[in-house]
Structures are given as C-alpha cells and as structure tokens.
Amino acid sequence: MINQVVDPGDHVVDATVGNGHDTVYLAQLVGPHGRVYGFDIQQSAIDTTTAALKAERLTNQVTLTHAGHETLAAVIPAEEPIKCAIFNLGYLPGGDKNIITKPATTLTAIESLEARLAPNGVIILLVYSGHPGGQTEAQAVLDHVEHLDQHAYQVLQYGFINQVHFPPYLIAIQKR
Amino acid sequence: MINQVVDPGDHVVDATVGNGHDTVYLAQLVGPHGRVYGFDIQQSAIDTTTAALKAERLTNQVTLTHAGHETLAAVIPAEEPIKCAIFNLGYLPGGDKNIITKPATTLTAIESLEARLAPNGVIILLVYSGHPGGQTEAQAVLDHVEHLDQHAYQVLQYGFINQVHFPPYLIAIQKR
Numbered sequence: 001m002i003n004q005v006v007d008p009g010d011h012v013v014d015a016t017v018g019n020g021h022d023t024v025y026l027a028q029l030v031g032p033h034g035r036v037y038g039f040d041i042q043q044s045a046i047d048t049t050t051a052a053l054k055a056e057r058l059t060n061q062v063t064l065t066h067a068g069h070e071t072l073a074a075v076i077p078a079e080e081p082i083k084c085a086i087f088n089l090g091y092l093p094g095g096d097k098n099i100i101t102k103p104a105t106t107l108t109a110i111e112s113l114e115a116r117l118a119p120n121g122v123i124i125l126l127v128y129s130g131h132p133g134g135q136t137e138a139q140a141v142l143d144h145v146e147h148l149d150q151h152a153y154q155v156l157q158y159g160f161i162n163q164v165h166f167p168p169y170l171i172a173i174q175k176r
Numbered sequence: 177m178i179n180q181v182v183d184p185g186d187h188v189v190d191a192t193v194g195n196g197h198d199t200v201y202l203a204q205l206v207g208p209h210g211r212v213y214g215f216d217i218q219q220s221a222i223d224t225t226t227a228a229l230k231a232e233r234l235t236n237q238v239t240l241t242h243a244g245h246e247t248l249a250a251v252i253p254a255e256e257p258i259k260c261a262i263f264n265l266g267y268l269p270g271g272d273k274n275i276i277t278k279p280a281t282t283l284t285a286i287e288s289l290e291a292r293l294a295p296n297g298v299i300i301l302l303v304y305s306g307h308p309g310g311q312t313e314a315q316a317v318l319d320h321v322e323h324l325d326q327h328a329y330q331v332l333q334y335g336f337i338n339q340v341h342f343p344p345y346l347i348a349i350q351k352r
Contacts, residue, residue, distance in 0.1 A: 142337075145337065145338060146337050146338050147338065148338045149338075150336075150338050150339045150340065153338060154336055154338070155336060155337050155338035156334070156335065156336055156337070157333070157334070157335060157336075157337045158332070158333070158334045159332065159333060160326075160330055160331060160332055160333075161318075161321065161322050161331050161332070161333045161347075162321060162322050162323065162324045162325075162326050162329065162330070162331035163326045164326065171337075
C-alpha cells in the first residue's frame with residue numbers, strides 16, 4: 001500500500017522511527033527530491049536511525065526530530081501536503097517496554113496529519129495493544145477513526161482475529 | 177488473494193453463485209483440468225450463471241447445484257481437497273431481498289469446507305449485514321471464526337470501519 005501511494009518527491013512522516021527500518025524505506029521511496037520527517041522520544045532510536053540512513057547515504061532527504069510525534073505541527077509547515085505517515089503504536093520491540101506511545105499524544109499527531117494529508121494520502125497505524133495501557137490507546141484511536149467523515153476519508157482495518165493475546169492490526173486512513 | 181492461492185487444476189467452491197461473476201472468474205483460474213462447485217438456492221441464479229459460463233466456454237469445469245451450500249458435503253467427496261471457497265453473505269444485489277443466507281446453513285457449509293481445505297487453502301466470506309437478519313448472521317460467523325485454532329488457521333478481517341449503515345467486510349480463513 002505504501003509503495004502504491006508514495007512517489008519520488010513526496011513528503012512523508014515516520015511518526016515513530018524506532019530502529020529506523022521504516023525511515024530508510026520511506027527515504028528510498030521519496031528519493032533525493034522528497035523529504036521524510038522522523039520523530040522519536042528516545043535518543044537511542046534517533047542514533048540508530050541516523051546510522052542506518054548514513055549507511056544507505058540517505059541523510060539528505062530526512063529530517064529527524066528528537067521529540068514526540070505530537071510536536072510535528074511545530075516542525076512541518078501547516079500548508080505542506082503529506083503523502084504518507086506511519087505509526088507503530090505500543091513500545092519499541094527489543095527496547096524499554098515502559099516507554100510506550102500514549103493516547104493523547106498519538107491523537108494529537110494523527111489530527112495534525114489529517115489536516116496536512118494530500119489527496120489519496122494515507123496514515124498507517126500498526127496497533128500493538130498487548131502491553132499495559134495498550135488497550136486504552138487502541139480504543140482511543142478506534143473511537144477517533146470510526147467517526148471520521150466517510151466522505152472525506154476511507155478508514156480500513158486489517159488484522160488477524162483468531163489469535164489470543166491481542167494480535168497487532170493495521171488501520172489505514174486514506175484521504176479522498 | 178484468490179489468484180495468489182488458486183492454481184490451474186485446483187478444486188474450488190462458489191458457495192453463492194448469484195450472478196455468476198465469481199463462478200466465471202474461478203473457472204478461468206482453475207482451467208480445464210480444475211473444477212468449480214457452485215451452489216445457489218435460486219433457479220434464476222443457476223440459469224444466469226449457466227449462460228455466463230456457456231458464453232465463456234467454461235461449462236466443462238463447473239458443477240452447478242441448485243441447492244443451498246449446506247448440501248456441499250453431499251456433493252463434494254470428503255477426501256477431496258478444496259483450495260478456495262467464496263461466500264457472499266446476505267442477499268443477491270438486484271435480486272429478492274427476502275432471500276438471504278442464514279446462520280445455520282452458512283456455518284454448516286463453512287465447517288464442511290474447513291474439513292476439506294487444502295494446506296494454504298482459503299475460505300473467503302464477503303459479509304453484508306445491513307439487511308434484517310444480517311447482524312445475527314454476521315455475529316454467528318464472527319463467533320465461529322474468532323475461535324478457530326490459531327495453530328491450524330489464520331483468520332483475517334478486512335474492511336472499512338468509518339462507514340455508517342453496516343459496511344460490508346471481508347473475512348479470510350486460511351489453513352496453515
């Protein structure tokens with residue numbers, strides 16, 4: 001879905017850079033004339049991602065911000081169209097399980113992105129909810145996206161439904 | 177998903193042939209050495225589908241049965257592997273809205289197919305639930321599939337979640 005939506009030159013957001021895999025992937029898709037805005041509250045994530053981008057010679061087209069994604073409205077100009085944004089909600093796999101995304105800041109970031117989303121642009125949320133606080137955040141996100149105007153956005157949910165222990169699922173918000 | 181799973185020579189099921197579009201598509205995928213078993217309780221659906229198959233010269237690889245899909249265990253040998261089955265749950269668009277699929281017969285058919293499903297084979301359910309009785313059937317199907325053993329089957333749900341009036345969604349049951 002991401003590579004169908006993102007074209008060279010587009011501006012996109014990695015709202016939770018974590019280990020940097022998504023950031024590198026997005027930087028490759030937008031190319032030297034595009035821009036990736038990456039956010040993370042953990043310095044280790046910023047460092048890991050910087051190293052990954054350097055190794056691929058992709059630093060020029062990426063702006064990393066060591067702050068939560070709720071600050072993106074201060075980093076990205078209000079009139080700048082965003083083609084794609086990716087969130088991994090929950091904690092960083094292999095990292096500190098006490099550092100998790102939170103409902104209020106997640107929703108602030110999603111709403112800032114909705115205002116900037118280009119036509120056919122997508123916000124992709126990979127929702128992990130098995131950790132303490134995860135169900136609360138997942139429910140807050142669902143409550144928000146289920147009420148988005150169907151004439152302005154298509155919201156798709158995609159996930160496995162026969163797994164115990166809160167399997168992750170994907171939500172995609174696409175602007176019409 | 178269907179064309180990734182179904183190969184020439186496979187045996188597949190169209191559990192609700194309706195206007196015959198899916199039946200024709202499946203017959204093309206399985207080819208002259210495969211077999212499509214189609215079921216419908218409405219003679220008009222059988223007639224329309226027969227005409228569509230004749231027009232495409234596909235009648236040889238299709239067995240149509242004018243009976244509900246709950247009879248498939250009597251039509252398809254118990255040991256015959258099925259690679260794919262498609263259900264459109266609800267009523268036939270453009271047809272009589274009083275003729276609908278029902279929870280008991282739908283579940284009988286799904287369970288018969290689970291027993292015959294080939295490895296990596298899929299049962300695809302397109303669930304329409306906005307009509308009277310639709311919610312009851314959808315809930316019965318969800319209750320069943322959510323409890324399928326995750327070591328034996330993957331169950332995916334896929335659909336739009338911000339639409340009013342019970343948007344259709346897709347459930348895919350894949351055997352491991």
